[in-house]
Amino acid sequence: MTTVGKTPANYTLQVDWKPVARQITGEDYVLHLASIVPGKHRITLVANGAHTYFNLTPELMARKSDKPLPVTSSIEFTYAPPAH
Numbered sequence: 001m002t003t004v005g006k007t008p009a010n011y012t013l014q015v016d017w018k019p020v021a022r023q024i025t026g027e028d029y030v031l032h033l034a035s036i037v038p039g040k041h042r043i044t045l046v047a048n049g050a051h052t053y054f055n056l057t058p059e060l061m062a063r064k065s066d067k068p069l070p071v072t073s074s075i076e077f078t079y080a081p082p083a084h
Helices: none
Strands: 010-015 018-024 039-054 064-079
Antiparallel strands (some): 010 039, 039 064
């Protein structure tokens, strides 16, 4: 894992804006999908204890913020459980 600036203390993983795991350390985490309902979802990884002055949204990356911003990364996915 590569960081610029302060290394995050740990990470929080959110599914649909709700934390499902806190204080994750290291580079690996397994997200079990058994409790996830079928449909579209958003996973967000939050770097705790780190900040940026540049919004990590691609459309806004060139604009510097006057205030520190949280370091996050999100993806959207559509979940369909396997057929049995």
